[in-house]
Amino acid sequence: MSGVMHNVDQRTQMVGQNRLEMLLFRLASKQVYGINVFKVKEVLPCPRLTSMPKSKAVVRGVSHIRGGTTPILDLGLAIGLKPLEKVEEAFVIVTEYNGKTQGFLVNSVDRIVNMKWEDILPPPKGSGHAHYLTAVTRLDEQLVEIIDVEKILAEVSPVNEEVGAGVITDEARAAAVSLKVLICDDSRIARKQIERCVQQIGIETVTLEDGKQAWDHLQAMLSEGKDPLQEYAMLISDIEMPEMDGYTLTTRVRDDPQLRGLHIILHTSLSGVFNQNMVRKVGADEFQAKFHPDELAQKVIDRILSMGGIVPALEE
Missing domain, CATH: 2.40.50.180 (CheA-289, Domain 4)
Known part of the structure; x- marks a missing residue:
């Protein structure tokens, strides 16, 4: 062995x-x-x-x-x-x-x-x-x-999916108005956990099952004349996914002039120094180990507060 x-x-x-x-x-x-x-x-x-x-x-x-x-x-x-x-x-x-x-x-x-x-x-x-x-x-x-x-x-061993008291402030909820987050994970359980965490802040979510779906979704928006950077405050993506992993998805986003400004959090059950080095190598903005709702919520809140909560949602 x-x-x-x-x-x-x-x-x-x-x-x-x-x-x-x-x-x-x-x-x-x-x-x-x-x-x-x-x-x-x-x-x-x-x-x-x-x-x-x-x-x-x-x-x-x-x-x-x-x-x-x-x-x-x-x-x-x-x-x-x-x-x-x-x-x-x-x-x-x-x-x-x-x-x-x-x-x-x-x-x-x-x-x-x-x-x-x-x-x-x-x-x-x-x-x-x-x-x-x-x-x-x-x-x-x-x-x-x-x-x-x-x-x-x-x-x-079920994990706590509730964001702790005091993490989500009134300021954060106010900034969350009209914002969306794109979530990409091949595990249905993980998608639900992330979705619940983000929605507790007051942000609308769109969930997809793998990197290829996310890439195709972003490209479809561009072909329709929509700007993903105006619709999504960030992309929260798993790393291990069928058809296209999170590293490859991040690399493609960074190589696309129309998408490279998209804020990306790689959210993964993988751990270790090697993985964090890879996150930096492909150009992701942040790394978050699964599943710590307070830590993930804080990263989302920090991002929306840095934006001033002024990114408008596109018309349906």
């Missing part, structure tokens, strides 16, 4: 080129799943687990890993499959999301593959909202499903 994870740090250098590397794994069947290597800290045979009283069934226990206590989640059970039976033969993918470390119990781990984000597509239309997928792709004539980990974590 050490061979699978060897030189993961070097592999993340492709971020910003609309590429990623996925760690492929299986749960209780032949179906293949994928997770971005950049979120994987390590992969190891399932360690000894200690049960946690009154915890949800999906939390199979906790384990002492590298000096810390890490919760271990049964990933199959979390997405509606049967619980993993032979735990002693399973593997744990230790990940970091939103600054928190957790392990996902899986049946087997396969390999790391190099992919283009443009080859990774949203779930099929008509699949509803009950599924746990953010994207799908094909590899070696087989469907690979990418799980919405943020949805799982929100169900296991």
Whole structure:
């Protein structure tokens, strides 16, 4: 397994080129799943687990890993499959999301593959909202499903979505009048969290599901003679998204003379110095780790106050 994870740090250098590397794994069947290597800290045979009283069934226990206590989640059970039976033969993918470390119990781990984000597509239309997928792709004539980990974590340990008392001032609410924010995230849960945060300030939102949709939306506005900089106070975008990631979206916006002034916050569950360096490299205005409603709200408020709240909404 050490061979699978060897030189993961070097592999993340492709971020910003609309590429990623996925760690492929299986749960209780032949179906293949994928997770971005950049979120994987390590992969190891399932360690000894200690049960946690009154915890949800999906939390199979906790384990002492590298000096810390890490919760271990049964990933199959979390997405509606049967619980993993032979735990002693399973593997744990230790990940970091939103600054928190957790392990996902899986049946087997396969390999790391190099992919283009443009080859990774949203779930099929008509699949509803009950599924746990953010994207799908094909590899070696087989469907690979990418799980919405943020949805799982929100169900296991819900986050507070309310902006704290005193963060949103009367001045901020007054400045928010007639402003809009464009939100772009492939996770439905994440979109709802951001939308709720921004709307608490009093700002109207428009939500899209990936970078390509956002880019096409902005280009369509320009072709219709509209000015996105007059309609939107900012763009809040995820980084990891099918078809076009947030880094590529930001780069394209900055390369377009009509769009380059758009204020961009990259809002992501990715963390670390490398990611913040990439944010600066592609020209985003700010970086915000998910999900801290007070911090995100404050960034939005600072932006609208700097504008004076005078950007008019376009006529419907």
